Amino acid sequence: MKEHPQTSYSYIQCRGSDTVLAIIQKIAADYMKEFPSLRLPLLGGGTSRGYKCILDKTTNIGMVSSPMSPDMKKWAKKQPVDLQYTLIAYDGLVAIVHASNPIANLSLDQLHDVFTGKVTDWKALGWEKGGPIHVYSQDPGRGGYEPWKRMVAGENGFITLKATVINGSVIYKSVQDDPAGIGYVGLITATKMHSKILSVNGIVPSIETIHEGTYPIRRELALVSAKGETNPEIERFLAYCMNPAKGQTTIEKMGIVHAHAGEKS
């Protein structure tokens, strides 16, 4: 690999949610082919980093999969940067259990009781054998945490303190190894990792049910940038992600609900 660095390249760094990163990897590869003078270094690290790296101006585009945490919101108000939010896709959040677990469906109320710690034994959910439920939750810096807390634990609810906190997407591994475990990840990750996914209120999470909004737990995947950004390359890339024939088609081909599909529902 003897590609000598060219000074004529422009660089746009994107940083944040690993779920969004998986999408941007595909779109950025197309983009660099179409615009060979552009370079797009990508960095993961989670949603809170996606917001922070725009507010502290360390990166050009942030990748996020949930709203800002309350702490971040408070801090953001003190920063001289206003955020521009570009919704690119939707992802369902799904409950996952061990492959040997006989339960296939829980109601949203049952999920609420499990994740707030009201119900602590599998027997109460209809598993004959019974035994303590091991709850796994994401780190609050990760994109799944806020939407799951809001939609499952409730606006003023809390995830049970007994939950084991796991750093983001590897939560699927913990649940795959624990017959008594239950956790949550994005549908995109769960499908890729072949986790056992529960339906909720009898609705199987899928592109269709997330698109229609019948599956009740979904989150927004978005790019954030600084309002009034003077670098035209940033706007150009954001527009490419939203272009129905370009970025949005790539997202659809990945089996993900793109932003335009969501608008119709």
Add this chain to the structure above:
Amino acid sequence: MNRRRFLALMGSVVGAAGVAGAGFYSWFRHHEQDRETLVMGGSSIVDRFIKKVLPGFYKHHHQIDVLVEGGGSSGGLIALERGGIDLAMMSRELTPDENRLNIHSYLIGIESIAIVVHASNRIEGISLEQVRKIFDGSIDNWKELGGPDRAMNAYGRKEGSTTRLTLDQLVMQSAPFNRKVKELESSEVMLATVSDDPFAVGFLTNRHLNDKVKALKVNGIEISEESILLHRYPLTRDLFLVYKDPEKDIARNFINYVLSNESQITLADSGLTRVR
């Protein structure tokens, strides 16, 4: 050699214990005359690249002295939080716990390592797991990778090499190298050795990669500028400079220089993939 340069050189060997002393020195110098001292500490991998851009930085900032300490990524971050240094050098992302709102990190470049074999080798790719097994000795014949029934000649780098350190941390997961792995002095020797040995396997940073050897796909991904930038090629390491609020002008000057076109060219010539 004047005192400033001597101390700058000393800095790299003093290690974390020197951070407090360096802080004092910085205070002392500052009050002595109109010179300023920037103190950095942390990862020896980042340090190696920072040394390459220092001469350029001094050309633009005559009045600033830079002291570089060791301590590793975590040690550097702790020193930064305690106010002992102005900038931390890190060869890994901040963990969610470390990612506090007053700590800010800039990506300055990406280091990457190629797994290399003789140009005539017909193997196309390898998994990270297989790389580990080659260097810990559990794979020692090419037929285990679908090649001929021939002994594998594994070549490594000596401890102390930053390329070796990167491979240790990304792949080996604290498994030691097998004694049969021949440890070579430099990347140049590695390149010469692997290009001469049809049954060799070794590793190089991408700066040393050329047509005399063949780079294997790792986990199905070819090493290229694109796969490194898009975070698809697995044997990469992101390098960061980290500052803490309130940001000092002197730290800002240095970050701006490292992110400048001039410095990014130097970093790329030293083997990093540039990111600005």
